[in-house]
Amino acid sequence: MxxxxxxxxxxxxxxxxxxxxxxxxxxxxxxxxxxxxxxxxxxxxxxxxxxxxxxxxxxxxxxxxxxxxxxxxxxxxxxxxxxxxxxxxxxxxxxxxxxxxxxxxxxxxxxxxxxxxxxxxxxxxxxxxxxxxxxxxxxxxxxxxxxxxxxxxxxxxxEVKSEAEVDRIRLTCAIASEAFDAVPAIVNRAPTLDAVFRGFQSALLDAGADWVSYTAGAAGAGGYGDVISPAGPQPLSPGDVLMLDTGAVRDGYFCDFDRNFSIGPVADETRQAHDALHAATDRLIDDLRPGMLACDAHRQLCAALELRGMRPGGGRLGHGLGVTLTEWPSFTDHDQTPLVAGMVLTIEPSVVLSSGRILVHEENVVLRPDGPELLSPRAPGEMVEIPL
Amino acid sequence: MxxxxxxxxxxxxxxxxxxxxxxxxxxxxxxxxxxxxxxxxxxxxxxxxxxxxxxxxxxxxxxxxxxxxxxxxxxxxxxxxxxxxxxxxxxxxxxxxxxxxxxxxxxxxxxxxxxxxxxxxxxxxxxxxxxxxxxxxxxxxxxxxxxxxxxxxxxxxxEVKSEAEVDRIRLTCAIASEAFDAVPAIVNRAPTLDAVFRGFQSALLDAGADWVSYTAGAAGAGGYGDVISPAGPQPLSPGDVLMLDTGAVRDGYFCDFDRNFSIGPVADETRQAHDALHAATDRLIDDLRPGMLACDAHRQLCAALELRGMRPGGGRLGHGLGVTLTEWPSFTDHDQTPLVAGMVLTIEPSVVLSSGRILVHEENVVLRPDGPELLSPRAPGEMVEIPL
The missing domain is CATH 3.40.350.10 (Creatinase/prolidase N-terminal domain)
Structure with missing residues (x-):
């Protein structure tokens, strides 16, 4: 009916x-x-x-x-x-x-x-x-x-997605990407973290999400700390990095990726960290192959970050994705799950800044026999600046 | 932070x-x-x-x-x-x-x-x-x-809520009520069920929900059938009853109540059924007391509906509410849970129409020593008509 x-x-x-x-x-x-x-x-x-x-x-x-x-x-x-x-x-x-x-x-x-x-x-x-x-x-x-x-x-x-499932996840990623494009306008309308969280969820619905099962994010000077708290009425200030992360749902399939925005000009250390995260992600997109283990992906991300003098964040640096926000395997140093073609995965490197705060970068891919295919439209190389 | x-x-x-x-x-x-x-x-x-x-x-x-x-x-x-x-x-x-x-x-x-x-x-x-x-x-x-x-x-x-908890639930109910007020405009903007679901979720966020954990609803000629499906692109038509039900969340506390809207003029049978639901709800708001059992509430709702010649719907006709969308007890014919002061409850009578379709009406109350206090602003006695 x-x-x-x-x-x-x-x-x-x-x-x-x-x-x-x-x-x-x-x-x-x-x-x-x-x-x-x-x-x-x-x-x-x-x-x-x-x-x-x-x-x-x-x-x-x-x-x-x-x-x-x-x-x-x-x-x-x-x-x-x-x-x-x-x-x-x-x-x-x-x-x-x-x-x-x-x-x-x-x-x-x-x-x-x-x-x-x-x-x-x-x-x-x-x-x-x-x-x-x-x-x-x-x-x-x-x-x-x-x-x-x-x-x-x-x-x-x-864990092995059919092409029909990959299409669904790609669609959800496109919806989230459209909502991320609306973030500068949302911030300018009401520059507090809780208002941005609400506006971002509405933007996801406007872009075609059936519902929004997960929104996370944070904001802080140069980087952020805790990324799992609900948003409070904290005003956004120049120098803040605003991160938004979403598990929007369309037809039962999730996306799970984030974007970072700089309120005003990007500080040097933040820019370097973002560059390193972007480069480490590119590198893994080039190198990831079926037959590698989940822990190999973790090792490569850490190595790419350390090569640029960055300290990788703790916890897992990527995971499966599909009919739940997160699925196995986990990109940690001890997950021995073999990666196979058809897995949809998040690549989610993070770095710890000198302040102790962190930056997290995330994309969604499907692993093909010859490497990853992006499902989330690739984040811009430079963090988007939002003048306030 | x-x-x-x-x-x-x-x-x-x-x-x-x-x-x-x-x-x-x-x-x-x-x-x-x-x-x-x-x-x-x-x-x-x-x-x-x-x-x-x-x-x-x-x-x-x-x-x-x-x-x-x-x-x-x-x-x-x-x-x-x-x-x-x-x-x-x-x-x-x-x-x-x-x-x-x-x-x-x-x-x-x-x-x-x-x-x-x-x-x-x-x-x-x-x-x-x-x-x-x-x-x-x-x-x-x-x-x-x-x-x-x-x-x-x-x-x-x-199950026994503190006054601070009751205040939280009352606030979430007020947020949902504001969103329900926006429904006629949402329907006029894009009269398909999925667009209305999305617009209603955005209205909940605009009104102050932190997130929307649950939205349900349905639409059909004079009444509806299944009330747990996601919305499809079904166009709304004159004669349809549109029902929306929400578990929005603010500060971790849910509301759970619905509203019915008539697309165009209300059909006679639908009006009579809505009248009966409204009256049965009023009656239980008058009569419910601590010391009664959950099954007593079920019996009273059924009796009030049958008195008006209506056939009560199956399933439970109310339940607890709080930090989850639904909590015990259940207003069924066999739930022996004693009702106590401080319980927050939904009163949710439904009737089966001659077409086999149903109408569901729902309010949220806190049970006081001398009876229920409404937390959801009481639904209007007449179903709101939305001209299309």
Whole structure:
């Protein structure tokens, strides 16, 4: 009734399920239980902001053979029926007496033999979006079937994006880029950090974002500190660097890149740091290849920054991106995940300035067999100056 | 560095912790482990949109005696240090070798005796926001200490709002009300559902929302069906009822109410249904009292609608509200939660029309000893008509 076209042809979803089923078979698991918004959207196309309400769990079972089974609150009926999923089982949630557990246990029992394994994502970057007590109740109900870690199964499939997914992320990046172009006007209209955050979110919506799941940023003299706080009414002043970072969403796909702006002329140290970040990013765009490890990308970014006399920032310097704001792998010194063609990645070097403040630069790319292709329109080599 | 004032005086947080500690002692639990954005914000004031990234877990331990311990990724240092929490332990996350588990196990071991209980929310409307495998690793590390269900401990405290919290929610409601006033102009500017969704989100930001975590709505002839789908490019037409519903956020507190608009003149059946919804809501605002159960509110709403010949909608007809879009209890026919003074609640009756479509009406109230006080400015008795 709302005329929203299906996001992808059914073949796209079939391909995703085949990937999962191949890996389930290899791992000797009989079905995969998914509970998160991202995983369920990925397999079904079921897209809603209703996940914001913690009241109800949602379940998707992907058997090693056969069609997926959605076990969901009845409020999701219309939307799930418009996806390609046909086996949809529902209950009136929330129901403290049995919040879908019997229905789910029955579906599992149909697809997993008594001595079989139920795959559940349990590793890094996953969490089980259902009450823990209900999970234990479920395990009791399906015994002697046992749970097994399925993190690799979902992550190895999700991390390789199809061309249709790359197109979606490229579109979200273009939307964010248009909003970044509006920032000087937004700052001039009301030069306080909270007003800029609001104006930037509106600009993202104006440019075509469906919603804005994430906006971060900061401003400070020459650089900034904390980049995860909400904005306060701090006035912007000449000499400040303003950074804005966004995870806007279009059709369920995120972008995640930032831009730095100088309020008034750029200070020398800031310019040098920005040059180094820009050059290190260019260098990695030239050099990144499938077969390298996530930690290799980290090492190359650090080396490029140090070559210019800069101190690289702590934490990760890039990560995956797609149906969530951040995905694995992480560009850290210890992440051994092999990079493969089709991964969409952020390249996110940061440097620590003499003041202890930082500058962060970020682009989004898809890794091709011969190297990265930019999805975010490349940031200008010189930081954009906003006269105040 | 961003000059955002602390949301509440420290005494507010002390009161919250005392409430949790009193209940921990009553339950014989030695500490409470919190992992969700809402629970950690509630106890500490730590507010960030960084939770959108699934990469990192965050932990807060509230011992039955003494000060809470934050065990968090180092990227949260500045922000957590600006809260009232002083015992902050950090690691460089994400770290696949040990993602905070050793640090957390140590903190638990300090506060929970070997034969003691670690409270973990496990019940309805909760989920454990950390990898399940890490939770099992944690339990191994802290054995013989055992986990126990702490759902009641956190929910019975969070559900009773302080006056400071009520003020926050009232402010968010006022922001949303201002945005609802802008809807006729938004519709006239671009009368398609997706453009209206975008314009409404911008209006919420313009009115002072920090961000818009939830927007839902629908439009259809005389009423609507599915209310959880994203908006498509469907044009609005005379005879349509347009419903918009929002969970906007200001200072971490949500509103959750909707408004219905008629595109052109209101059809008779729609008018009667809207009248009935409005009257049923008035009636419950008159009659609701502490000591009633959640299911009593459901029964009264249904009775008031049926008295006017209407068929009440399925699902719940109201729920709690606060630091998440929806909180317990649920106005269903089986929720036995006692209503208490200080609860902030949505009153959300719906009716099914002869077409099978529905109309939903929603207000936000705080329950006082002598009945509800409105937090959302009351919807007009007549549906607002938008000429097209």
């Amino acid at each position: 709302n005329d929203r076209p299906t996001l992808f042809p059914v073949a796209e979803f079939h391909g995703r399920v085949e990937g999962l089923q191949r890996r389930l078979a290899q791992a000797g698991q009989d079905a995969l239980l998914l509970t998160s918004a991202a995983d369920i959207f990925y397999v079904t196309g079921f897209l809603t902001r209703f996940w914001e309400s913690p009241a109800r769990p949602w379940f998707l079972l992907v058997p090693a053979k056969g069609a997926p089974v959605a076990v969901i609150p009845a409020i999701g009926r219309d939307l799930m029926e418009r996806t390609w999923i046909t086996d949809i089982r529902m209950w009136d949630a929330p129901d403290p007496r049995d919040d879908g557990i019997s229905l789910l246990a029955d579906a599992i029992s149909e697809h997993v033999p008594p001595d079989g394994l139920l795959g559940v994502p349990m590793g890094l970057e996953t969490s089980l979006r259902m009450p823990l007590a209900d999970y234990h109740r479920l395990l009791d109900r399906i015994a002697p079937r046992r749970p097994a870690d399925a993190t690799d199964i979902i992550q190895r499939v999700r | 961003n000059d955002r004032p602390t949301l509440f005086p420290v005494a507010e947080f002390h009161g919250r912790v005392e409430g949790l500690q009193r209940r921990l002692a009553q339950a014989g639990q030695d500490a409470l482990l919190l992992t969700s954005a809402a629970d950690i914000f509630y106890v500490t004031g730590f507010l960030t949109r960084f939770w959108e990234s699934p990469a990192r877990p965050w932990f807060l331990l509230v011992p039955a005696k003494g000060a809470p311990v934050a065990v968090i990724p180092a990227i949260g240092r500045d922000l957590m240090e600006r809260t009232w929490i002083t015992d902050i332990r950090m690691w460089d996350a994400p770290d696949p070798r040990d993602d905070g588990i050793s640090l957390l196990a140590d903190a638990i071991s300090e506060h929970v005796p070997p034969d003691g209980l670690l409270g973990v929310p496990m019940g309805l409307e909760t989920s454990l926001r950390m990898p399940l495998a890490d939770y099992h690793r944690l339990l191994d590390r802290i054995a013989p200490r055992r986990p126990a269900d702490a759902t009641d401990i956190i929910q019975r405290v969070r």
